[in-house]
Each structure stands twice: as C-alpha cells, then as structure tokens.
Amino acid sequence: DNGHGNGARGALIVLEGLDRSGKSSQCLRLVSYLKGLGFPVESWHFPDRTTSVGNMISSYLSNESNLDDRTIHLLFSANRWEKRSLMEHKLRAGTTLIVDRYSYSGVAFSAAKGLDLEWCKAPELGLLAPDLVVYLDIPPEKAAERGGYGGERYEQLEFQRKVDQHYRTLHDPTWKVVDACLSMEDVEEHLRQLAKDCVSSCQNGKQLSQ
Ligand code: DGP
Numbered sequence: 001d002n003g004h005g006n007g008a009r010g011a012l013i014v015l016e017g018l019d020r021s022g023k024s025s026q027c028l029r030l031v032s033y034l035k036g037l038g039f040p041v042e043s044w045h046f047p048d049r050t051t052s053v054g055n056m057i058s059s060y061l062s063n064e065s066n067l068d069d070r071t072i073h074l075l076f077s078a079n080r081w082e083k084r085s086l087m088e089h090k091l092r093a094g095t096t097l098i099v100d101r102y103s104y105s106g107v108a109f110s111a112a113k114g115l116d117l118e119w120c121k122a123p124e125l126g127l128l129a130p131d132l133v134v135y136l137d138i139p140p141e142k143a144a145e146r147g148g149y150g151g152e153r154y155e156q157l158e159f160q161r162k163v164d165q166h167y168r169t170l171h172d173p174t175w176k177v178v179d180a181c182l183s184m185e186d187v188e189e190h191l192r193q194l195a196k197d198c199v200s201s202c203q204n205g206k207q208l209s210q
C-alpha cells in the first residue's frame with residue numbers, strides 16, 4: 001500500500017544515452033515537473049557511487065585503480081543489485097523513480113570493450129524491468145562538441161562511438177527515442193509527455209515485472 005490508500009505503484013523510468021547527451025539535467029527537470037504535479041518521485045542515478053561497491057567503480061572511472069574488464073562489469077551490475085530491494089519497495093509504496101542509466105549502460109559500455117553481448121546481459125537478468133526507457137539520441141561527435149567530458153575513463157570520442165553502436169543493437173521497439181540535439185526545452189517537453197503517460201498507466205494497475 002502506498003499510504004494514499006489506493007495501492008497505486010510508482011513508475012520505473014530510465015533515461016539512457018551517451019555521455020553528454022543531457023540525461024542528468026533532464027532527469028532533474030523531470031523530477032521537479034512530476035513533483036509539481038503532486039506525484040511522489042525521486043531521482044536516482046547508476047552507478048551509485050555512495051556505496052562501497054560504488055566507491056570501487058568511482059575509483060576505476062577516475063583511473064585511480066585498474067580492474068579487469070569482466071570484474072568491473074560485474075561490479076556495475078552488483079551496484080544495481082544492491083539497490084534492487086529498495087527500488088522495489090519504493091515503487092510498491094507509490095514512488096516513481098527517474099533513473100539516470102541502468103542495465104543498458106551496463107551492457108553497451110562493456111560490449112564496447114569487446115566483451116560478449118550475452119555474457120554482458122546475464123548478470124542483469126532479474127533486475128526490475130523499467131516501465132519506460134527513454135533514449136536521448138545524440139551523435140557521438142555532437143556530444144563530444146558539447147565539451148566538458150570530465151576526463152573519466154570512458155569519456156573519449158572513439159570509445160563513445162563504439163558505445164553508440166552497441167546502444168543501437170540493444171535498442172528495442174519499446175524504447176522511446178528523443179532527439180537530444182533539440183533544445184533543452186523541447187527535450188524536456190517530450191519527456192514530460194512520455195513520463196506522464198507512463199506514471200498514469202502504472203497507477204492504473206500495470207504490473208511491475210523483472
Ligand atoms: P555517469 O556517472 O552517468 O557519468 O557514468 C559514469 C560512466 O560510467 C559513464 O561513462 C558511463 C559508464 N557506465 C555507467 N554505467 C555503467 C555500467 O553499468 N557498466 C559500464 N561498463 N559502464 C557504465
């Protein structure tokens with residue numbers, strides 16, 4: 001029960017895209033919009049660097065440590081697994097979660113290193129399935145022009161091109177693609193509509209799945 005007495009659950013909404021596609025800013029904007037409409041909503045981000053697994057990921061990303069490609073893959077996945085029960089609890093209690101990156105980042109970034117796609121997908125099986133995946137679509141060259149690649153491990157054009165190809169492989173018809181080269185306001189408007197529809201369908205009884 002969600003405390004409002006109607007048992008409506010929250011929606012699991014995931015934003016995916018290359019580095020510098022605008023995901024993080026759009027997630028925050030979307031959260032304030034949904035809050036303004038009176039929906040219980042939280043902004044989440046993977047990797048969650050605050051846990052001990054997240055600390056290892058963070059030091060890997062900033063090149064303070066090196067890890068074997070499969071090892072870091074499993075840590076990213078473990079970082080989602082360690083949040084799974086809290087996520088489920090929040091959703092069932094009626095809170096919508098806007099999540100900046102999820103399993104698709106996990107698969108696209110590791111597959112871009114040459115790891116086998118099916119091997120990459122395996123540890124993600126059993127995590128909660130998103131109700132909506134929005135892909136913020138930007139050509140890697142355009143993202144690179146935005147500047148502000150922070151110098152972390154994956155923030156290089158050549159690598160982002162490979163990630164882009166793998167995202168295209170993963171992409172399925174249920175994804176909603178938004179052109180991330182549109183103005184911030186236009187992207188925001190698309191996201192608002194998609195999210196509002198999704199939150200309503202979850203309130204109207206759409207089941208949570210894995
Ligand atoms: P972010 O904090 O969203 O900027 O993500 C940090 C970097 O890590 C970014 O380049 C994307 C990458 N990343 C995010 N999730 C995963 C994952 O599950 N696996 C791998 N290999 N990389 C990821």
Ligand code: NA
Nearest residue numbers: 019020152155
């Ligand atoms: Na980044």
Ligand code: NA
Nearest residue numbers: 020023024100
């Ligand atoms: Na980001």
